[in-house]
Amino acid sequence: MGKPKVATTSLCGCFGCHMSLLDIDDRILKLIELVDFDKSPIDDIKEFSGRCAIGLVEGGCCNEENVKVLQSFRKNCDILILVGECAMTGGIPAMRNTIPLKECLEEAYINGPTVHNPSGKIPNDPEIPLLLNKVYPCQDVVKIDYYLPGCPPPADTIWQALVALLTDEPVELPYELIKYD
Amino acid sequence: MPTTDKTKRIVIEPVTRVEGHGKVTILLDEKSKVKQARLHIVEFRGFERFIQGRPFWEIPVMVQRLCGICPVSHHLAAAKAMDRIVGGENLTPTAEKMRLLMHHGQFLQSHALHFFHLCSPDLLFGFDADVAIRNVIGVAAKYPELAVQGVMMRKYGQEVIKVTAGKKIHGTGAIPGGINKNLSIAERDELLRDIDQMIEWGKSAVKIAKDYTVENLEKLAPFGSFDSNHLSIIRSDGAYDIYDGGLRAIDFEGNKIFDHVDNQVYNDYIAEEVRPWSYMKFPFIKSIGPENGWYRVGPLARVNNADYFDSPLAEAERKEFMAVTNDKPNNITMAYHWARMIEMMHSIEKIKELLNDTDLQGTDLVVKGDRREETVGIIEAPRGTLFHHYKVDKNDQITMGNLIVSTTSNNEPMNRAVQKVAEDHLSGVEITEGLLNHVEVAIRAYDPCLSCATHAMGQMPLVVELFDCEGNLLDKKQK
Numbered sequence: 001m002g003k004p005k006v007a008t009t010s011l012c013g014c015f016g017c018h019m020s021l022l023d024i025d026d027r028i029l030k031l032i033e034l035v036d037f038d039k040s041p042i043d044d045i046k047e048f049s050g051r052c053a054i055g056l057v058e059g060g061c062c063n064e065e066n067v068k069v070l071q072s073f074r075k076n077c078d079i080l081i082l083v084g085e086c087a088m089t090g091g092i093p094a095m096r097n098t099i100p101l102k103e104c105l106e107e108a109y110i111n112g113p114t115v116h117n118p119s120g121k122i123p124n125d126p127e128i129p130l131l132l133n134k135v136y137p138c139q140d141v142v143k144i145d146y147y148l149p150g151c152p153p154p155a156d157t158i159w160q161a162l163v164a165l166l167t168d169e170p171v172e173l174p175y176e177l178i179k180y181d
Numbered sequence: 182m183p184t185t186d187k188t189k190r191i192v193i194e195p196v197t198r199v200e201g202h203g204k205v206t207i208l209l210d211e212k213s214k215v216k217q218a219r220l221h222i223v224e225f226r227g228f229e230r231f232i233q234g235r236p237f238w239e240i241p242v243m244v245q246r247l248c249g250i251c252p253v254s255h256h257l258a259a260a261k262a263m264d265r266i267v268g269g270e271n272l273t274p275t276a277e278k279m280r281l282l283m284h285h286g287q288f289l290q291s292h293a294l295h296f297f298h299l300c301s302p303d304l305l306f307g308f309d310a311d312v313a314i315r316n317v318i319g320v321a322a323k324y325p326e327l328a329v330q331g332v333m334m335r336k337y338g339q340e341v342i343k344v345t346a347g348k349k350i351h352g353t354g355a356i357p358g359g360i361n362k363n364l365s366i367a368e369r370d371e372l373l374r375d376i377d378q379m380i381e382w383g384k385s386a387v388k389i390a391k392d393y394t395v396e397n398l399e400k401l402a403p404f405g406s407f408d409s410n411h412l413s414i415i416r417s418d419g420a421y422d423i424y425d426g427g428l429r430a431i432d433f434e435g436n437k438i439f440d441h442v443d444n445q446v447y448n449d450y451i452a453e454e455v456r457p458w459s460y461m462k463f464p465f466i467k468s469i470g471p472e473n474g475w476y477r478v479g480p481l482a483r484v485n486n487a488d489y490f491d492s493p494l495a496e497a498e499r500k501e502f503m504a505v506t507n508d509k510p511n512n513i514t515m516a517y518h519w520a521r522m523i524e525m526m527h528s529i530e531k532i533k534e535l536l537n538d539t540d541l542q543g544t545d546l547v548v549k550g551d552r553r554e555e556t557v558g559i560i561e562a563p564r565g566t567l568f569h570h571y572k573v574d575k576n577d578q579i580t581m582g583n584l585i586v587s588t589t590s591n592n593e594p595m596n597r598a599v600q601k602v603a604e605d606h607l608s609g610v611e612i613t614e615g616l617l618n619h620v621e622v623a624i625r626a627y628d629p630c631l632s633c634a635t636h637a638m639g640q641m642p643l644v645v646e647l648f649d650c651e652g653n654l655l656d657k658k659q660k
């Protein structure tokens with residue numbers, strides 16, 4: 001039997017959670033002894049190549065594409081872990097939820113002090129995905145197994161959770177690793 | 182764009198290592214020649230609108246959530262803007278130097294990550310090397326020392342950020358008018374312990390980038406290249422600076438378009454065009470206009486713009502770099518890598534200089550003065566010039582926010598690079614995985630924002646689909 005596989009994705013997030021994963025520094029060499037990376041923005045694999053033991057999801061859902069990717073993660077991963085506030089609550093991007101989407105778009109593409117837009121059009125090409133009216137937390141879309149809070153969760157939090165799950169130990173994170181900022 | 186009459190459409194999606202999510206579309210005419218190639222940025226956040234109504238002091242910690250790869254850049258640009266709101270723009274030496282240290286730590290971690298984790302596989306193994314080895318794990322297997330060096334250099338930069346900002350990602354160190362902590366002796370000594378190792382590794386990194394560029398100059402010079410204007414901030418004496426200075430723009434031959442422009446009037450000089458096919462705008466120099474006024478930012482533009490570096494090792498490297506183009510601006514896309522490593526060398530030298538400065542142990546951290554209600558903060562982020570512009574009302578609430586992030590300024594250049602590589606390498610030939618990587622290599626040279634984390638384990642996943650004139654799928658290559 002081969003090594004278990006881990007997949008990761010960044011939906012409507014800032015990649016800070018992926019950066020925090022990289023902050024495990026040289027332990028990354030140990031990690032790739034324990035697992036193979038499957039579909040992830042940090043490697044070449046675009047479609048799931050097989051069943052994954054663990055899926056790590058950063059960011060909430062702000063467009064149709066995010067929803068599709070999240071559903072494919074649920075379908076292909078045994079354990080789905082939300083990493084960071086954006087995935088759990090929508091995070092900072094969800095601050096747009098109190099404002100009509102149209103106003104956000106107009107501010108960016110029509111009203112801004114440096115905007116040059118003689119046609120007055122907001123980007124609408126079929127090549128760019130449709131935005132959702134609101135930014136949705138991932139657990140509103142699919143069932144989630146574990147949550148790692150923090151913005152981003154510290155590297156040690158991600159590391160300890162992964163190692164526990166991969167070695168069949170209970171995930172018992174010490175108090176100082178549970179952060180909410 | 183949907184296919185029309187006799188065109189074929191190739192899609193590269195997702196280009197995951199650009200600003201979250203992007204894709205490339207390439208249209209071929211009936212002779213399979215490239216008609217149009219575009220990089221679309223498909224993400225939209227809406228920060229400009231939803232920060233309205235928030236108290237101004239929240240902004241430096243909030244806007245960095247735009248980007249977890251260079252959060253310090255947004256943190257500091259917003260803090261510089263808010264300094265002016267509280268009339269505290271003349272920082273105490275301790276505050277200014279703590280911020281400088283934070284910023285150089287950021288340059289070190291960001292440039293190391295980009296160079297070692299992402300780009301070194303292309304340089305070491307070749308643009309069309311086997312996918313299985315053309316990633317950082319392949320590098321770790323074949324050049325273990327180099328891979329560890331990359332990881333440890335990034336780690337050092339992150340440690341510098343942690344002791345200055347409080348956290349490696351999304352820290353809180355800079356506050357309006359100053360900073361919220363100084364550097365303890367213990368923190369300083371911890372960092373000083375490894376700094377000479379960083380200097381040595383920095384030298385070897387510049388050498389790798391330099392030797393690679395010089396040895397392959399003939400092949401690299403035309404690759405995704407074109408003449409362009411260059412923009413960055415510059416210190417009042419013309420020295421390279423990433424934290425403060427006026428705006429300088431030069432044309433492709435080095436003639437000055439403007440110089441030492443006051444940050445507060447940036448919008449008299451720069452505007453951003455909206456195009457329907459991308460959520461990312463297209464900035465240009467107003468006096469030249471949208472057609473030809475676009476410009477490059479980032480390491481290449483900064484090294485081209487600088488009269489000198491005020492640190493010896495980087496300055497010696499700059500001279501060698503400029504000699505390649507006879508002291509005229511270098512317009513070679515792939516020269517970004519070399520320029521980036523020269524900058525990393527400079528940041529390591531500056532970190533050492535700052536760590537030995539006792540001002541960092543000062544206790545005078547915050548200043549305040551006459552309040553203002555409009556403000557601009559501009560700094561150089563690892564990827565280029567970053568503009569933050571805000572208005573605040575009498576209740577301290579934000580009423581207007583305008584951000585031009587670094588990668589936005591490189592939007593047109595990246596599109597030109599994609600177009601050029603597509604024309605030179607994809608016209609009239611069968612698509613191979615190696616050719617796809619050529620498109621990636623050109624985009625990657627610009628180190629687009631939000632992307633470096635995704636570069637970290639190897640190559641960006643791409644799908645290219647080739648459609649016939651009727652829109653039927655002819656060929657699909659995936660890696």
Ligand code: SF4
Binds near residue numbers: 012059083092351
């Ligand atoms: S939780 Fe924080 S670090 Fe993670 S994606 Fe969201 S803003 Fe970025």
